[in-house]
Every structure is written in structure tokens, then in C-alpha cells.
Amino acid sequence: MTTPDDGGFVSLLTARAAAEPERLYARFCGEPVTYAEIERRSAAMAAHLRARGITAGERVAVMMRNSIAAIAVVFGLARAGVAWVPVNAQQRGEGLRYLLTHSQPRLLVADAELVPQIAEAMASGAELPLLVHAPGGELDAVLAGAGRFEEPAPPADAVFAIMYTSGTTGRPKGVIVSHRMLRLAAESVALLSDARASDVFFVWEPLYHVGGAQLLPLPMIRGVTLAMVERFSASRFWDQVREEGASHIHYLGGILQILLKQPPSPRDREHGVRIAWGGGCPTDIWPQFADRFGIAIRECYGMTEASSLTTCNVAGVLGSVGRPLPWFTVKLLDGDGRPVATGERGEIVIETAIQGAIFPGYLDNPEATAKALREDGFHTGDLGSFDADGNLYFHGRMTDSVRCRGENVSAWEVEHVAAEHETVEDCAMIGVAADVGEQDIKLFVKPRGGAVIDPQALSGWLGQRLAPYQNPRYIAVVDDFERTASQRIMKHKLSSRLDDCWDRAASATKG
DSSP, X not given: OOOOOOSOSHHHHHHHHHHOTTSEEEEETTEEEEHHHHHHHHHHHHHHHHHTTOOXXXXXXXXXXXXXXXXXXXXXXXXXXXXXXXXXXXXXXXXXXXXXXXXXXXXXXXXXXXXXHHHHHTTTSOOOOEEEEXXXXXXXXXXXXXXXXXXXXXXXXXXXXXXXXXXXXXXXXXXXXXXXXXXXHHHXXXXXXXXXXXXXXXXXXXXXXXXXXXXXXXXXXXXXXXXXXXXXXXXXXXXXXXXXXXXXXXXXXXXXHHHHTSOXXXXXXXXOOOEEEEEOOOTTHHHHHHHHHTOEEEEEEXXXXXXXXXXXXXXXXXXXXXXXXXXXXXXXXOTTSOBOOTTXXXXXXXXXXXXXXXOOOBTTOHHHHHHXXXXXXXXXXXXXEEOTTOOEEEEEESSSEEEETTEEEEHHHHHHHHTTSTTEEEXXXXXXXXXXXXXXXXXXXXXXXXXXXXXXXXXXXXXXXXXXXXXXXXXXXXXXXXXXXXSOBOGXXXXXXXXXXXXXXXXXXXO
């Protein structure tokens, strides 16, 4: 078995900065930053942490949107062996208070415009030392410091970050991520995307999500350049990609569907993108996207808990998330812990040949840790199936389903059908109280730009494509969804009311 150097990544930065100080590491909204600049600023940050008395193994929370300063802060924390606690810039209220109290950071680094929502969330909590980022402000002064940092790089299994899961259905869990895990995540992306020297990776995803963070070591591993922007914008996406000369784009969830639903343009193929890589591309969307934009799709499957990527589809098998990376083994187990037959669905359970490639546990959550990490491997809570050639297919979360008319209805399956409708930009399904029996299905739909959704017409369209027990009884049209950093819809914030939506049963009665 061939495996990458599975050590940490801090030494890669210092070595590259010493060898090629003026080489471009990244651009942020067009502003370039070299290896020498990242090395200098991160050293100044690490030295500042020590001056504050913050030692290796302690934690610092960071609530910043993408910026060159944010990159320097993350590398500075990594160099000092201080655990980074990335905080979604959209967090507020009780959810934000929970993250900032549960992780027990010594310091919070935050963008100035986010300070009011931090103050509101922490009004009744303990006071937290704050380092504010604003042009010419305190953090900029720290990063401009001349302090050197000569401590050796942290060991590979030192804690790099506490990354809280998206929390789409409940309290987020703090995944303990080591330096080794982030290095392996970047190595995995390199394999999946066929990254080559001089490639340009377009980065819309925030660093506070593993999808963005995993790219930080990639330039040192493969000689690529990161082209970063503030956030995902469907209307500006292709213009930004062209301006940056990107060779790679990343997708998650419904990103490809959203891009496909933008008005066709004669310039759809006027770009230099070779590969779109990511997870969550529906089987029907795959050829549509590839044909329209002339881009190869590279699908994968993974979780933060297992160094981000577990499988890679480099063979182009339609609909599959591919085969395990060389250092992982995947098995599919039924409810009794027995392997399922080819073509049958079972829970995805992961084992590894590299000790430390799978996380050691959730922060201060022994119950969740014990449920996930068992003697037979890491139990993901996801459903998958194998074809006869050993290709894995993903079928959604085991818990993201509704029991309706005696059948288990997968939200993933219903949502992927509904998203195909020409008027629907994005959608989400939940279970709600039923008059009789277990649950009924409520579907939330966001119209695409300029479109009007007729719930009754949409219901009839779905009825031709879904089993009767899968067809939602309720349809709610919404302007937008609250989302996680990775653009996943926060389902626990969707309304379970029955009086704010169209009701198929009531409509049939009236008819």
C-alpha cells in the first residue's frame, strides 16, 4: 500500500518559505500573498500567543470570514500548537454562546463587524478576551510584528483544531482534528482532484469549514495556488473563476444544481476549469453539468472525523463516490453488525491503516464518542451500498429520514427529485405530526430567480416521480434557508407548523 507522508504540515510552510520566499501561496479577492508573508505573519501571531501566556494544547476561537489575515492566524495557531476553534461567522445567539463556552478558549479572534453579535450571545456568559480584526486595527498590528518564532513544529498527532459539526439536526459536536488529519485531508484532495503544479484552486468555502481548511496545506504539497473569495455567489461565480484563471472548483450539497439553474450563457465553456471536485452530486446532475460546462466531475465521500475524505471517484463511475483511499477500508454493516450483500444498503463503517487518520473523539462528549468509535471501526451514521466492482454509493444519513405509512422515507432521495424541478433552486424535507400514523412529510422549496412555485402543480409533478408514501403532504415556499458554513440547510430551524404551507390532503378534500 502506498501512503503519503502522514506527518504534520507546519514544517512544509517554513521549508517552502525558506526555499521560495517570493512564490505565490494564494490570492484573496485578487490580492496576492507570498510564502514569506504567510511565514512572517504566522510567526508574529504565534509569538503573540506566547506573549499572552497561551501555551501548546490550549484553545483559541476564531470567528473570521476568509481573508489573508485569517490564513495567517490559522497558521500562527498551528505553529504554536494551540488548538484552533473555527466559528461560523453566521452563528449568533444561543448557538454561538454554546460554541464559545463549550470549547473553553483562552482567546477569541474576530472580525470587527461580528463583535456585536458576539457581545449579544455572551451577554450572560463569562467574559472572553477578544482580539479584533479591522483594517489597521489590533490584529493587523500583531501580524505586522517583527517577532520570530523558533519553536519546533508540533507533533503530527497534536490537536490542530476543534471543528464543530454542522449541527443541522441538533447540538454540534466538537471533532478533535490533529495536524496529521489535516495533512491527510490535503493529500486526499490532491489525489481526488489530480492536482498539478501551477494549478489554481478556486476557494469559495470558508476556512471555518473543513472543506476550506483542508486546502491550506495543498499549495505546499502540490505547488498549486489558492484563489480565495469572500463567499459563494452563483451570479458572480463564473466571472470570478475566469478572473482567477482557476483550473479547479469545489462543490458541496446543491452547489452544482444552483449553478446549473443560472441562465445559460454563450460563455458557459469560456473558462480554464479542468475538474470540479466535491461531494453530493446527484446522478442526473452529473452529465448535465459536465456537458454544459465541459468539466470533469470528481465525486468523493468523507467526514471531518476521518480526515475529511474517505473515498474518491477518479474513474468517472456515474453516481458513485468511488473507492476508499489507500489508507482507509470501508465496510457496510446491518443493524446487527453483519456485512450486507452487494447492492444492499448498510451503515458506512471506516477503518484505517494509518493510526491517527480517524479522530480520537468528540470534545467532552464521551457518549457520542463511544457511539461513533467502536472496536469494528468508525460508525459514520451514513448509508451506503457497493456495486459488484466495489464502488461505493451514498444514500444519505441514517437519521435523516421520516417514518411515513409504515415506510422509511429518505430525505436525501426526496430532495434530489424535488431539486430537479425547473422552478426549484433548493429544497429540504422534514417529518411533521400526522393525523393518523407516524409522520407526514413537509417539503420546503426555494424558487429559483424569477420563478414562481405552484405547490399543487409541484405536488402533481412529484407524484409522477415518487412512490405515494414519499410524496410530501405539505409544501412550504420560502425565500431562503438558514445554512451552515458548508451550505447545508439547518433543518432544525425549519418550521414544523401545519398552517403555514400548502396541504395536499386539504386540497384534495376541497377538490
